Amino acid sequence: MVEVNRSKRTRNTILYHTLVIIIGIFMIYPILWLGGSSLKPDGEIWTRMSSIFPLKPTLEHYLDGWKGFGNISFSIFYKNTAIISVVTTLALVFSSAFIAYGFARLHFPLKKFWFACMLATLMLPLQIQLIPQYIMFSKLHWINSFKPIIVPSFFGRAFYIFMIVQFIRGVPRSLDEAAEIDGCNRFKTFFSIIMPLCTPAMITAAIFAFYWSWGEFLMPLIYLNKPKLYTISLALRSFSDPSGQTDWGAIYAMSFLSLLPVFAIFIALQKYLIEGISTEGLKG
Template identity: 45%
Template structure:
């Protein structure tokens, strides 16, 4: 009885790990490809260990194209992503607090608008937003890629509201009795307790923004201003024969920040969404 149970257990863990390995195989293949020669990549082997380790791909790739190195692209990506993520967290927390904790006239209306924005596919707004930024003369600048993120992102507002619903209102009441204003409650009661939800927002918004391709494609045409995602695609297109090894090397580097954030915070992500549970 006991042995069949432990055999079952081993079989379960074996299956889960093997299947998980299959799932991340393409990513591992990319990392290994960054050390392979072009010929070996194009032959299309399944092997993860390169026949000959070729680390020169990284040096070649970093040089970039038309005189701009990847330091520029990664730097652009990094600060755009950091600013947009900061904006999302701050503004979404403020709005979520208003919509979930303060009974003001128009709350229902703005809540409905927020849900509507959440259900509205962004691509519908692509053309008209582009036209407006064009009219304002801001196409080609970073403004369209950053400013909207300081106005609250509906998806995260909703997540945070779900989370706040789980914070007992008695805490607000107690703070009020202690003479805390509505502003004080936000900073001293809600914000500290919101941490798991904030961390979830940081991770998700960070990798969404870091990976974003359409935004930079629409608004940035100057190669000097390009983000990493844009640059990798341009790199793939730049030479007549693509240097796959170098492309994979730059691709691998471009995923490092996302992985770092994930490794650092993933405990919160896996549990954070859990506790923000979706009721009703």
């Protein structure tokens, strides 16, 4: 009996890994292609476009691309992007969780109205609001600084707030009630009960917030008026000109490099998504 079970389990494991890897190949293909292409010498980029393996690998595109424009190298773009992304991410995750608790747990007048307003901010395309927003920020003298990009994140963002609301609503109410009976006020309940229980949601939010602010280009395009303030995504888009010469090798190389921090953050944070949360101890 035991033998049969074990071999069955082994078979399942093999089946599982095979399936996951086969689908996985389709998933990782773009990264491999991008990485491979970034190593191809100029002659191979178009002639051997569909191959992911360079015949004569070269690092020249990395060196060329890193130089950036004039005397402004990619190290400056990295620094700018890192400042924006880290601050935005931290600010967004904590402010959104805080706000979400209010929407998820407390009853107050006009709650539904404000919640609808919040969702509406997602439904009007940002592109169309660009000009009024630009005029507004220019009246505040925020142009040519990171402020228009960073400051709004301190006020939460609908996507994250709504997401965390849904997670908080999944947390049994008995937990906060127990805390309140123990004499916690609502702020203490939020910090000591809800926030820890929402770690998976907050981690997820952090992964997205980082990735989105890392790749965001419309706001930097409009508000950063000096190459020294440019972000990576902006710099990458300045490489190409449809009617002129474009160094595609450099674009591939720098695109590939720009993915690494996003990946690193993902790998660093996702390990917090591994353990299921037991409410057992808290209930006690």
